Amino acid sequence: MKIGVDAMGGDFAPGVVIEGLAQALVDFPALEVVLAGHQPRVEFYLEKYGLTGHKRIELVHAPTVCEMSEASAVALRAKRDSSITTLARLLKEKKIDAMATPGHTGATVAATKVLVRTLPGIDRPALAASMPSKKGRFLLMDAGANPDCTPLHLTQFALMGDIYAQYLYRKERPRVGLLSVGGEDIKGCELTKEAFKRLEQLPINFVGNVEADAAFEGEVDVVVSDGFAGNVMLKSAEGLARATVYWLKQVLTKNALRLMGAVLAKNAFVELKAFGASDVIGGAPLLGINGICIIGHGGSNPTAVRNAIRVAAECVEFGLNQRIVAAIENAGDVAKLQKFPPEQPKTQA
Amino acid sequence: MKIGVDAMGGDFAPGVVIEGLAQALVDFPALEVVLAGHQPRVEFYLEKYGLTGHKRIELVHAPTVCEMSEASAVALRAKRDSSITTLARLLKEKKIDAMATPGHTGATVAATKVLVRTLPGIDRPALAASMPSKKGRFLLMDAGANPDCTPLHLTQFALMGDIYAQYLYRKERPRVGLLSVGGEDIKGCELTKEAFKRLEQLPINFVGNVEADAAFEGEVDVVVSDGFAGNVMLKSAEGLARATVYWLKQVLTKNALRLMGAVLAKNAFVELKAFGASDVIGGAPLLGINGICIIGHGGSNPTAVRNAIRVAAECVEFGLNQRIVAAIENAGDVAKLQKFPPEQPKTQA
Numbered sequence: 001m002k003i004g005v006d007a008m009g010g011d012f013a014p015g016v017v018i019e020g021l022a023q024a025l026v027d028f029p030a031l032e033v034v035l036a037g038h039q040p041r042v043e044f045y046l047e048k049y050g051l052t053g054h055k056r057i058e059l060v061h062a063p064t065v066c067e068m069s070e071a072s073a074v075a076l077r078a079k080r081d082s083s084i085t086t087l088a089r090l091l092k093e094k095k096i097d098a099m100a101t102p103g104h105t106g107a108t109v110a111a112t113k114v115l116v117r118t119l120p121g122i123d124r125p126a127l128a129a130s131m132p133s134k135k136g137r138f139l140l141m142d143a144g145a146n147p148d149c150t151p152l153h154l155t156q157f158a159l160m161g162d163i164y165a166q167y168l169y170r171k172e173r174p175r176v177g178l179l180s181v182g183g184e185d186i187k188g189c190e191l192t193k194e195a196f197k198r199l200e201q202l203p204i205n206f207v208g209n210v211e212a213d214a215a216f217e218g219e220v221d222v223v224v225s226d227g228f229a230g231n232v233m234l235k236s237a238e239g240l241a242r243a244t245v246y247w248l249k250q251v252l253t254k255n256a257l258r259l260m261g262a263v264l265a266k267n268a269f270v271e272l273k274a275f276g277a278s279d280v281i282g283g284a285p286l287l288g289i290n291g292i293c294i295i296g297h298g299g300s301n302p303t304a305v306r307n308a309i310r311v312a313a314e315c316v317e318f319g320l321n322q323r324i325v326a327a328i329e330n331a332g333d334v335a336k337l338q339k340f341p342p343e344q345p346k347t348q349a
Numbered sequence: 350m351k352i353g354v355d356a357m358g359g360d361f362a363p364g365v366v367i368e369g370l371a372q373a374l375v376d377f378p379a380l381e382v383v384l385a386g387h388q389p390r391v392e393f394y395l396e397k398y399g400l401t402g403h404k405r406i407e408l409v410h411a412p413t414v415c416e417m418s419e420a421s422a423v424a425l426r427a428k429r430d431s432s433i434t435t436l437a438r439l440l441k442e443k444k445i446d447a448m449a450t451p452g453h454t455g456a457t458v459a460a461t462k463v464l465v466r467t468l469p470g471i472d473r474p475a476l477a478a479s480m481p482s483k484k485g486r487f488l489l490m491d492a493g494a495n496p497d498c499t500p501l502h503l504t505q506f507a508l509m510g511d512i513y514a515q516y517l518y519r520k521e522r523p524r525v526g527l528l529s530v531g532g533e534d535i536k537g538c539e540l541t542k543e544a545f546k547r548l549e550q551l552p553i554n555f556v557g558n559v560e561a562d563a564a565f566e567g568e569v570d571v572v573v574s575d576g577f578a579g580n581v582m583l584k585s586a587e588g589l590a591r592a593t594v595y596w597l598k599q600v601l602t603k604n605a606l607r608l609m610g611a612v613l614a615k616n617a618f619v620e621l622k623a624f625g626a627s628d629v630i631g632g633a634p635l636l637g638i639n640g641i642c643i644i645g646h647g648g649s650n651p652t653a654v655r656n657a658i659r660v661a662a663e664c665v666e667f668g669l670n671q672r673i674v675a676a677i678e679n680a681g682d683v684a685k686l687q688k689f690p691p692e693q694p695k696t697q698a
Contacts, residue, residue, distance in 0.1 A: 106531065134592050144530055147538035181493055181580040182455065189496035189577045212581045213588030228538045229581045231530040232561045232574075236585040239562030243483050244593055247624050251617035258617045264610030268600035275596050 001030065003312050004087040004096035005305075007037030007045075008065040009103025011298050014038075017102065018045040020305025025056060027306065031313055034096050036062045036083040062086040068298050072106030076114065084108050088115040091291040098292030098312035100283065102300035109145050112289045119321055121328040123337050124149070125288035126157045126227070127295065128164050129234055132275045135218025139165050139174075143284060144231035154178070154195035154224050155202065155335045159327045160287040161222040162204045167318045168281070174221035177210030179229055191226060199224070201334045212236075241276050282308030285315060287324065292316055350379065352661050353436040353445035354654075356386025356394075357414040358452025360647050363387075366451065367394040369654025374405060376655065380662055383445050385411045385432040411435040417647050421455030425463065433457050437464040440640040447661035449632065451645030451654055458494050461638045468670055470677040472686050473498070474637035475506045475576065476644065477513050478583055481624045484567025488514045488523075492633060493580035500543035503527070503573050504551065504684045508676045509636040510571040511553045516667045517630070523570035526559030528578055540575060548573070550683045561585075590625050631657030634664060636673065641665055 005021060007014040014037055021033060035042060039061040046052050046059075062083040066075035079085060087099040088111040101108055109125065118125055126142035141161045146153060158176050165174035178199055180188035187193055188209060199206045207220060212233055215223050225233065248269070252262040262269070282304045283296030292315045296308045328335050354370060356363040363386055370382060384391060388410040395401050395408075411432040415424035428434060436448040437460040450457055458474065467474055475491035490510045495502060507525050514523035527548055529537035536542055537558060548555045556569060561582055564572050574582065597618070601611040611618070631653045632645030641664045645657045664670075677684050 132592070134595050147530055179581065181496055181577055181584070189575075192577075211588075212584035213591070216585070216588030216592045225581075226538075228530055228541075229578050232528065232578045232582050233585045235530070235561035236565070236582045237589050239560075239565030240586050240589050241593075242562070243481070243565045243624075244590075244621075246483050247621055248617075251620040252614055254617065254620075258614040261610040261613030261615075261617070264613065265601055265607040266610075268597075268603065268607045268610070271600040271603075272593075272596055275592075 001313055001316055002032045002034055002096045003309055004034045004036060004090050004099035005309060006083045006087055006099070006101035006103050007035050007042045008062065008083040009101040010296065010300050011068065013102070014042050014045050016300060016302055017305050018042070018049050018051065020300070020302035021309065022049040022051060023302060023306040024309040025051070025054065028310065028313060031309070032056045032058070033309070034058045034060055034090060036060045036086040038063060038065065060086055060090070066104040066107040068104055070104070070107070072104065072110040075104060075107040076110045082107075085111050085115070088112050091293065092116045097316045098294070100294040100296065100308040100312045102283065102296030102298060102305055102308065105144070105295050108293065108295050109286060112286060112291070112293050116289045116291045116293070118288050119290050119325055121325065121337060122156055122288040124153050124156070125286045126160065127284050128161060128287050129284045130168060130281050131215070131234070131237060133216050133218035137169065138215055138218070138220055139168065139222045140225065140230055140234060141222070141287065142225060142227035142230045143234045144227045145286065146227035148228070149191065149226035151191060151194035151198055152335070152337065154191070154226065155198040156288065156328065158199050158202060158204060158206070158222070158224045159331055159335055160324050161224060163320065163323045163327055164285065164287055165221045167315065167320060169221055171221055173205040175207045175219070176204050176222040176224060177207050177215070177220035179212065179215070179223050179225035179233070180209035181211065195224070198334045202331050282306070282311050285311070290321070292320060350662055350665055351381045351383055351445045352658055353383045353385060353439050353448035354658060355432045355436055355448070355450035355452050356384050356391045357411065357432040358450040359645065359649050360417065362451070363391050363394050365649060365651055366654050367391070367398050367400065369649070369651035370658070371398045371400060372651060372655040373658040374400070374403065377659065377662060380658070381405045381407070382658070383407045383409055383439060385409045385435040387412060387414065409435055409439070415453040415456040417453055419453070419456070421453065421459040424453060424456040425459045431456075434460050434464070437461050440642065441465045446665045447641030447643070449643040449645065449657040449661045451632065451647060451649035451657065454493070454644050457642065457644050458635060461635060461640070461642050465638045465640045465642070467637050468639050468674050470674065470686060471505055471637040473502050473505070474635045475509065476633050477510060477636050478633045479517060479630050480564070480583070480586060482565050482567035486518065487564055487567070487569055488517065488571045489574065489579055489583060490571070490636065491574060491576035491579045492583045493576045494635065495576035497577070498540065498575035500540060500547055501684070501686065503540070503544035503575065504547040505637065505677065507548050507551060507553060507555070507571070507573045508680055508684055509673050510573060512669065512672045512676055513634065513636055514570045516664065516669060518570055520570055522554040524556045524568070525553050525571040525573060526556050526564070526569035528561065528564070528572050528574035528582070529558035530560065544573070547683045551680050631655070631660050634660070639670070641669060
């Protein structure tokens with residue numbers, strides 16, 4: 001199996017990527033890696049980690065980099081030889097089985113959509129982020145790839161999320177909920193009301209509407225949402241988590257007694273951080289494209305890079321995409337693009 | 350000034366409400382209160398808190414209660430004599446200057462919309478929730494009253510939020526941001542893109558798009574959103590805060606050393622909770638209806654009830670609604686209902 005790795009992705013590339021790769025090569029001896037990046041810079045770090053001439057690494061020169069600050073469209077159009085575009089092209093040509101990047105999410109989504117295209121029957125790929133809950137974790141999808149969605153999109157997200165959760169959480173029948181608002185009376189917005197009718201008809205364990213707070217209680221395994229509300233949920237959690245750490249530091253350093261307490265309980269705070277950590281999973285897959293693509297956080301550490309490579313390989317082994325295609329096929333007309341008059345994304349409600 | 354208070358609202362009514370009222374009557378000697386509720390039950394608690402026959406309390410019998418578990422529409426239709434409906438009617442007839450309820454949000458929104466109606470020029474009322482950030486607080490509106498919105502609605506929310514933030518945060522030119530997703534390239538969904546063009550034209554301190562995490566960093570004073578994404582943001586924060594407390598307890602009770610540390614730093618955790626506490630403000634106003642209406646949390650404590658009454662009175666004194674009407678008038682065609690072809694709420698994106 002060949003995994004394409006973006007050596008230039010993330011805030012600490014290529015050092016962090018190569019260090020993560022070094023771990024992955026030791027831990028997964030069957031893996032072959034195609035490394036895309038700026039050759040001299042990558043070679044410098046390969047040497048640093050003793051990987052020069054490693055027989056399971058193939059280095060492909062990609063002279064430009066999609067900087068995190070760049071607009072996706074610009075990055076895609078102006079940098080046809082970037083590490084991300086290079087990997088997307090290799091994925092399209094089936095020269096690699098999967099790709100992993102801790103890089104530019106927008107540019108990766110754009111590059112894979114344009115070059116690799118979606119799986120047969122899938123209209124839009126969606127980003128599947130794994131979030132912590134009281135009882136474990138849940139999958140949030142779409143976490144931000146599609147700001148404007150139709151009921152059909154949500155239906156396909158539900159099917160894809162169901163399958164990915166089977167792999168990621170080792171659950172046979174993940175509980176799939178539709179992100180919504182209000183109690184029993186306000187049953188959401190126009191989009192979710194329409195999507196609800198479709199999700200009810202799917203051969204999945206659909207448990208109905210779920211509010212954002214219930215998701216953090218651990219009431220579902222998959223939260224289906226449009227990419228706008230999904231991204232708001234993801235970013236709210238990130239923002240509040242950072243604010244909480246900030247407040248904790250403030251209140252714990254106010255006097256000597258508290259400070260002493262904080263020192264005694266230091267390991268507890270280290271452990272607390274682990275609940276929110278994404279390095280165990282390494283990244284969020286972009287589900288629905290015709291190839292496996294794992295997108296990591298820009299701030300990925302070597303463990304995250306190692307695990308993004310692991311998840312990419314496991315998704316291939318699991319037959320993720322074959323299962324998705326079969327699920328769409330199996331779900332009936334309600335999840336099929338061609339059976340409905342083509343929907344246009346409408347103004348968000 | 351006469352404030353209508355819902356004696357039956359919230360999870361611990363009427364006891365908590367009467368206790369909060371007792372505080373308010375002492376702290377605000379100019380206030381008169383019209384108390385709506387089930388007479389015998391309310392009188393029992395009035396006696397308990399030594400308020401029987403208090404000359405600044407007028408008790409209006411409202412035989413039924415909108416239970417928190419009931420659907421708003423049902424509560425409104427079947428319970429025309431509930432405490433919420435009674436107060437909405439008094440507000441409509443200008444027999445009270447404002448109302449405060451720690452009760453059923455949906456039923457209150459429905460009752461005031463139907464009975465009190467919106468202010469001249471306002472199409473939809475919106476719930477304005479105050480949320481904590483690293484640098485203080487910010488206003489989130491709409492926090493959930495309107496799952497489906499148009500660009501005009503967001504424009505009016507921005508104007509109303511600007512004025513309420515002037516009162517609540519004592520800022521002359523609150524920074525108003527539009528809740529959105531993605532970086533510079535993905536500029537949000539269809540709804541926010543359209544709304545952006547309008548917000549730019551308003552005579553407010555519009556600072557552009559803001560992502561949910563930036564709001565928690567304290568980058569804006571007002572976050573403008575449709576009620577769906579707004580509610581997702583509110584509920585995500587509530588859910589993650591609860592989960593964090595749960596995780597904190599877990600990691601701090603793992604061994605004796607940590608437990609000792611936690612005991613030493615106990616006051617720090619009490620203070621941490623205060624960041625998220627809503628009782629300082631007492632509730633969220635429903636902005637845009639033709640009367641002041643403060644809706645508290647169902648779990649309000651007496652301090653929250655007292656402060657909801659205070660905020661209601663202060664909004665009247667501030668001339669909140671007159672200012673809103675003037676702002677809409679002053680904002681030009683971009684914020685006016687009659688100047689545009691009537692928009693229909695569309696499917697959420």
